Amino acid sequence: MKIAAQEPTKSRRIRRTEAVILFTVANQLFAIAADSVQEIRSTDSLGAALEIEQQEIPKVRHTVERNHRTYFVVNACVHFGLRVVRPTLVLILRQVRVAVLVDKIERMTEVSAIHALPRAFIGVECRWYRGLAYFEDQVIPVINPLGFLTANEFQRLDGSLAEAASQRTLEGAVQV
Amino acid sequence: MNATDNTNAKSYVLVQIGDRRFAMSAATVSELAPPVRLHHFPQSSPLVAGVIVRRGRIVPVYDVSRILAGKNSPAHRFYLVAARDFGSVSEPGAIPVDGECELVTAPTQNPDPASPKYISGTLTIGEENIQVLDLNALISSANTGSANAGSATAKPNGIESGETRA
Numbered sequence: 001m002k003i004a005a006q007e008p009t010k011s012r013r014i015r016r017t018e019a020v021i022l023f024t025v026a027n028q029l030f031a032i033a034a035d036s037v038q039e040i041r042s043t044d045s046l047g048a049a050l051e052i053e054q055q056e057i058p059k060v061r062h063t064v065e066r067n068h069r070t071y072f073v074v075n076a077c078v079h080f081g082l083r084v085v086r087p088t089l090v091l092i093l094r095q096v097r098v099a100v101l102v103d104k105i106e107r108m109t110e111v112s113a114i115h116a117l118p119r120a121f122i123g124v125e126c127r128w129y130r131g132l133a134y135f136e137d138q139v140i141p142v143i144n145p146l147g148f149l150t151a152n153e154f155q156r157l158d159g160s161l162a163e164a165a166s167q168r169t170l171e172g173a174v175q176v
Numbered sequence: 177m178n179a180t181d182n183t184n185a186k187s188y189v190l191v192q193i194g195d196r197r198f199a200m201s202a203a204t205v206s207e208l209a210p211p212v213r214l215h216h217f218p219q220s221s222p223l224v225a226g227v228i229v230r231r232g233r234i235v236p237v238y239d240v241s242r243i244l245a246g247k248n249s250p251a252h253r254f255y256l257v258a259a260r261d262f263g264s265v266s267e268p269g270a271i272p273v274d275g276e277c278e279l280v281t282a283p284t285q286n287p288d289p290a291s292p293k294y295i296s297g298t299l300t301i302g303e304e305n306i307q308v309l310d311l312n313a314l315i316s317s318a319n320t321g322s323a324n325a326g327s328a329t330a331k332p333n334g335i336e337s338g339e340t341r342a
Contacts, residue, residue, distance in 0.1 A: 028217060080218040118227070119262045120236035120269055122319065123220030132217075132227070132234050139215035139227055139234060 018114065020133070020142065022106040023091070026082035031133055032091070032143040034108055039066070039092040043101065046090060049073060054160040057153055063161065064099055066092055071099040072157050074148045080128070098148045111135050114142050184283040188299060190306060191256055191273040194245020199280070199299050199308045200258060206268060208277050209255040223318045228255055228270055237270045238315055261312050269311070284308060293317060 019034040049062040052072070059078035064071050071092060077084040079100075087101035114131040127147040133140045149157070187202035209230055214237060216226040225239035235257060241247060255270035256277065284297035291307065294314035299306045 030217075081220075082218060115234050118234060118236045118269075119265070119267050120224055120238070120260070120315075121219055121221045123222075125217075125219035125221065128218070134229055134234065137213070139217070139229065141217045 017110050017112050019108065019110050021091075021108050022140065023089075023102045024104045024106060025076040025080060025087075025102050026085050027103075028080070028082055029106065029138065029140050030076075030143055031111065031135075031140045032145065033130075036094050036145045037091050038094040040105060041090050041092065043087055043090055046073075052157065052160055053164055054157065056156055057149075060149070060153075060157060064090075064092070066099075069097060070161065071097045072149060072154075073099045073101060075101045077101075079148060093145050093148075095145055096148070097154070098145070100148060109135070111142075185281050186284065187279060187281050188308065189256065190278040190280055190301070191271075192275045192277075193241050193271075193273055194247060196245060197304070197306050198244065199306045200256070200311065201308070202279060204258045204311065205256060206259065207257045208273075209257055209270065211253055212255070221319075223315055225272075230255075230257060230268070230270075233268065235268045235270050237272065238311075240271050240314055240318075243314065243318060244309075258311055260315065269315075271311070 020031040021034050021037055021040075022029060022031050024030070046062075046064055049064045052060060052063050054060070059075050060072045061075065062073040064073055073090065075084070075087065076082075077087070085103060087103055089102050089105060091100045091102060093100065111133040114133050116131050117126060117129055125141070127150075128144060129141045129147070130144045131142050133142050188199035189202050189205045189208075190197050190199050207230070209228065212228050212230070214226045214228055221236075223238045223240065223243075225237045227234050227236050229235070235255075237255060253272040253274055254277075256273045257268050257270045259266045260269040280299070280301060282299045282301060284299060287295045287297050287307065294310050294317055295307045296310040296313070297308040299308060
C-alpha cells in the first residue's frame with residue numbers, strides 16, 4: 001500500500017496552552033475558554049430571571065439582568081439538539097449577552113492545542129465550535145461563545161424585549 | 177491480461193463494505209486503522225459519523241455504508257484512511273470497512289453508464305467485477321443531496337452508534 005503524500009507543512013493546529021472549563025450538557029462533554037466566562041451560578045440563584053415572550057427561538061425562554069445588562073439565557077440542550085435535561089448551572093458569558101444553561105462543571109484545566117475543525121464539517125457546528133481539543137483520550141469540542149446566538153437572533157430577541165416593555169408601559173398607563 | 181491491459185493497470189485497495197467489495201485507488205489511501213474509539217459530538221454534517229484520532233491528527237469518519245450497503249456499519253470495524261481533496265488542500269478522512277483489505281494491481285474499465293457518479297470505473301478480479309469508488313464524489317453527492325433536502329438538524333451524541341475502543 002502506498003503511503004499518502006505528506007500533509008502540507010502548514011499545520012492547522014493552533015499551538016498555545018489555554019485554560020478551559022470542561023462542562024457537560026446531557027452527558028456530552030464540552031470545553032469553553034475560561035476567560036470567556038464571566039460568572040458561573042446555580043440556576044436556583046437566578047430567581048430574578050424573566051420569561052421572554054417569543055416562540056421563534058425555542059432555545060431562549062428567559063433573560064437575566066447582570067450589571068445592568070440583559071443576558072439571553074440559552075438552553076444548551078436545545079441549542080445542540082441534545083436530549084433535554086434539567087440544567088443546574090448557568091454560565092454567564094463575557095463577550096456576548098448570553099447566559100448558557102448547562103448540567104455540570106467537570107473541572108477547569110489547560111489544553112495544549114486546539115485543532116481546527118476538519119474541513120469535512122460543513123454544518124452549524126462550524127459556527128458552534130472554535131475547534132476540537134484532544135484531552136485525556138477524548139476529543140472535546142471547544143465552544144465558540146459567539147455561536148450561541150446569531151446577530152439576527154439577537155435582533156429578534158431585542159425586538160421581543162422592546163415589544164414587551166412597551167406593552168407593560170401601555171398597561172401601566174391604562175391602570176393609572 | 178494482455179500487454180495493453182498492463183499499461184492501464186493501477187494499484188487499488190479492495191475494501192469490504194457490508195456485503196460488497198469496492199476498490200479505492202491506492203494512491204489516495206494512507207492506512208488501514210484498527211477499530212479505535214469513534215468520538216461523537218453534536219454536529220450536522222452529512223455522512224460524518226464522528227472523528228477518530230490517528231497519529232496525533234483528528235480524522236473525520238464518513239459512514240458511507242448507508243449509501244453503499246444500505247445499512248449502518250457494524251460496531252467492530254476498521255477504518256480506511258484516505259485523502260480527501262478540498263480544492264488545493266487535502267485532508268485525511270476515514271471510512272469504516274469490514275474485515276481485511278487487499279492490495280491489487282489491475283486495469284480499470286469504464287463504469288456502467290447507469291452507475292452513480294461516485295463510481296469511477298470497474299475492475300475485474302477473477303470472476304468478480306468490483307466498482308472503483310471516488311471518495312470525493314461520493315461525499316460530495318451526499319452533501320449535495322442533503323443540501324437539496326434542506327437538512328440542518330444537528331446529530332446528537334451518537335449513543336446508538338457502535339462506539340469501540342482498540
